[in-house]
Amino acid sequence: MSATTPLTDDDKRHLLAAIELARLAREHGNHPFGALLVDADGNVVLEAENTVNTARDATGHAETNLIRLASRLFRGEFLRGCTLYTSTEPCAMCASAIFWGEVRRVVFGLSQEEIRRISRDNPAHGQLDVSCREIFERGNHAVEVSGPHLLDESRAVHDGFWG
Numbered sequence: 001m002s003a004t005t006p007l008t009d010d011d012k013r014h015l016l017a018a019i020e021l022a023r024l025a026r027e028h029g030n031h032p033f034g035a036l037l038v039d040a041d042g043n044v045v046l047e048a049e050n051t052v053n054t055a056r057d058a059t060g061h062a063e064t065n066l067i068r069l070a071s072r073l074f075r076g077e078f079l080r081g082c083t084l085y086t087s088t089e090p091c092a093m094c095a096s097a098i099f100w101g102e103v104r105r106v107v108f109g110l111s112q113e114e115i116r117r118i119s120r121d122n123p124a125h126g127q128l129d130v131s132c133r134e135i136f137e138r139g140n141h142a143v144e145v146s147g148p149h150l151l152d153e154s155r156a157v158h159d160g161f162w163g
Helices: 009-027 062-073 092-101 112-119 132-137 151-156
Strands: 034-038 044-049 083-088 105-110 144-146
Touching: 009 034, 009 044, 009 062, 009 083, 009 105, 009 151, 034 062, 044 062, 062 083, 062 092, 092 132, 105 112, 105 151, 112 151, 132 144
Parallel strands: 083 105, 105 144
Antiparallel strands: 034 044, 034 083
16 A cells, blocks of 8 residues: 555544544643554554653654554464554654564554654654655565544644653
């Protein structure tokens, strides 16, 4: 599925839920990023927020938090059938975690390019200028990526956050 392929109703519902998790992360004092994991039957099995500030952990991105937990709870064969929905395109660290966590499909809201524009190079949001697609393309198994999607909804959670 490419960025231009329309989302299914289920994809849209799950992506909106990831955006809501981003809103909650912000409300909890963290950067506005959220992610959830959906199994092959369409059931949400895990949710995670960004916890960089509250956990005092630079690696506490929503996707990495989600994959850490998923790796403890589920085997690879299960995770290979899951989709990770995230409010913003996974950064290089998160994309790598997703790859090694064996999730094979990612659907995201804002692109890395757009979040760089929105955050205006704010030092609280360090970034590597590389897309998750670039990371996944270098791996030895495929990860399907769909995004950006729901741009208005995805942007709204960042309104006024980056100063």
